[in-house]
Amino acid sequence: MKYKFTLLLFLLSKLSFGQIDDSKFRPSVLKKNIIGKEFTFGECDQKGGYETILTYLGSVKTKKGKTYKIMNSIWIWGMSCRATHRILIFNSLNQYLGNYYMNSSCDLPTELKDGQLIFNNFSQDCDNQIEKPINFKNGIPKNIFGYKFES
Numbered sequence: 761m762k763y764k765f766t767l768l769l770f771l772l773s774k775l776s777f778g779q780i781d782d783s784k785f786r787p788s789v790l791k792k793n794i795i796g797k798e799f800t801f802g803e804c805d806q807k808g809g810y811e812t813i814l815t816y817l818g819s820v821k822t823k824k825g826k827t828y829k830i831m832n833s834i835w836i837w838g839m840s841c842r843a844t845h846r847i848l849i850f851n852s853l854n855q856y857l858g859n860y861y862m863n864s865s866c867d868l869p870t871e872l873k874d875g876q877l878i879f880n881n882f883s884q885d886c887d888n889q890i891e892k893p894i895n896f897k898n899g900i901p902k903n904i905f906g907y908k909f910e911s
Contacts, residue, residue, distance in 0.1 A: 818871075843865070
């Protein structure tokens with residue numbers, strides 16, 4: 761019984777630590793400071809794999825003087841190439857503060873303009889009603905379309 765438990769713990773640790781840590785790619789994208797350009801790391805195909813797509817949207821200065829940098833993250837993984845979508849938030853020193861976990865790429869903003877995240881869902885697969893800008897000038901919103909900020 762003790763052996764089975766140890767084996768189970770070992771396998772679970774391999775599964776959880778076997779994922780690629782895409783946080784190592786984020787600083788390089790932030791340092792490049794290129795707004796709107798997609799940077800792709802890795803590759804996912806029918807054989808599996810991992811792929812990270814990062815898009816820096818820009819920075820916003822709040823009314824209280826804090827600066828936040830905002831980046832879209834799409835992490836594609838596994839043999840079926842499933843995707844995890846997030847909006848990542850960093851401070852002015854490029855330190856990760858947290859994220860909003862989104863359901864699909866339709867939920868990701870397309871740009872940051874005048875301190876507001878803009879959502880342009882022109883694809884037929886997307887809900888065209890989600891076009892309301894989200895204001896970051898007052899600080900990090902507690903949620904976006906019901907998706908909570910997780911630090």
